[in-house]
Amino acid sequence: MGNRLKGKRVVVTQAESFMGPETVSLFEEEGAFVFPDNRDLRERGACEALIKETGDVDVLIGNFASPSFSGIQVTDLSDEQLELPFEVMVYPLHRLTRAVLPQMIKRKRGKIVVYGSASAKRGMKTLAAYSAARAAQLGYVQSVGVEVAAQNIQINLIAQNYVESEDYYPEDLLKKESFVQSLKRQVPAGRLGTKREDALFALFLASEESGFFAGQGIPFSGGWAQ
Secondary structure, three states, rough: OOOOOOOOEEEEEEOOOOOHHHHHHHHHHOOEEEEOOOOOOOOHHHHHHHHHOOOOOEEEEEEOOOOOOOOOOOOOOOOOHHHHHHHOOOOOOOOOHHHHHHHHHOOOOOOEEEEEEEHHHOOOOOOOOHHHHHOOOOOOOHHHHHHHHOEEHHHHHEOOOEEEEOOOOOOHHHHHHHHHHHHHHHHHOOOEOOOOHHHHHHHHHOOOOOOOOOOOOOEEEOOOOO
16 A cells, blocks of 8 residues: 555545546545546536535545447538537536636646546547547646646646457457557557556556646547557
C-alpha cells in the first residue's frame, strides 16, 4: 500500500464501469478516501447533489462511457444517437466541474482527471457521435484547464484507445489471429494497454507529483494517436 493520495478525498463517477473499478482499487491502495458513485448523472441536479454529499473534494475523476454507435454511417445517424454521448459524457462533466470548482478555488488546490478517448485526436470512420462527444470533452478540458491553472488547480484528460476492456476487446476477440495482426499494424506498441497502466497514469495526474500539466489531452494509446 502506498501513500501517494494519503488522506485525499476522491470522487469517481460511473465507478462500476469503464475505468471505474480499477481506479477505485488503485486509489484506495494509495491511501485515498474514495467515493465511488454510480448514479445516472443525466438526471437534473444529480451532479450538484454528488458534490454536495461528498463535501470537500480533492480529486474528481471523470470516468464517463456511453454507447459508441460504431458502424453507423453518418447519413443514418439519428438525432437521438448523436445526443446520447453528449448527455452521458459532456454535460455531466461541465456540471460536476462547475459544482466542484468553487471549493477548489477557495482552497487554491484541486485535481480533475478525465478518462477521455484518443478518438478526439484522430478520425475514425462511422464513429461520428462518439468522436464528437469525446472531442467536446477535450475542448472543454483545454479551456477550463488553462482558466484555473493559476489557482493551482490541474484539469487534464487521458486520451486513450486500445486499452483493456471487456466491452471493446472481449476475450474471444483477443484470441482471433486477425485481431492480433490488426493490433500490430495499428498500434506501434503492438499490444493493448492494461487497465492498471491506465489507472496509474490517472494516479500520477491526481497526485502531488503532477502540478505542471494544465488543460492537456494526453494520448494513452501505444502510439496510435499523437
